[in-house]
Amino acid sequence: MQLNLSFSENIEIPKTPVRRKPRGRMLDIMPQDFCVVDIETTGFNLTSDEIIEISAIKVRGLKRAADFSMLINPKCAISAFISNLTGILPSMLENQPDIKEVLKKFKEFTGEDIIVGHNVRFDANFLHREMKINFDENLSNNLVDTVSLAKKAYRLENYKLSTIAHHLNIDTKGAHRGLKDCEMTYLIYLDMLKKLSR
Secondary structure (H helix, E strand, O other), X not given: OEEOOOOOOOEEOOOOOOOOOOOOOEOOOOOXXXXXXXXXXXXXXXXXXXXXXXXEEEEEOOEEEEEEEEEOOOOOOOOHHHHHHHOOOHHXXXXXOOHXXXXXXXXXXHOOOOEEXXXXXXXXXXXXXXXXXXXXXXXXXXXXXXXXXXXXXXXXXXXXXXXXXXXXXXXXXXXXXXXXXXXXXXXXXXXXXXXXXX
């Protein structure tokens, strides 16, 4: 890095290492304070697809304390498959804010909370990518995956969110929308906590 001074030659400024928060790590714990997070995307490819919804539920002492949910204009086409899966139509996204604006509000909402999610690596990878692109920051929140916990708590044919929800008689109407998936994940988490703490 160089500093240009009008009264002298360029002076070399010693480079100081930039301290960056490390990327969050997976935890094998069940906290009582956390944020349940779910995103919806234009597809499943981390390289080419975009986030179209970010949702979260803040939990304090295992009680639902606050909700966050925002749609995002991905500035690209959405397939009929994704619209049918999520119920999110292209027309619903036209006047929505861009990812940077939503991500800033999401960061304010979650803070340093542990992020709990179903197959949380998927959500975290997309969020981490956008954090790097838009803020040159890492997603530093630690993560808890409810899929891993479910495999310890239940014996099921698969561990999809809807399968576990049906097993527990949790209403799945509106599934594949961010906040609804957060709600299902939260209720499943509470049930798993009871089972796994016995």
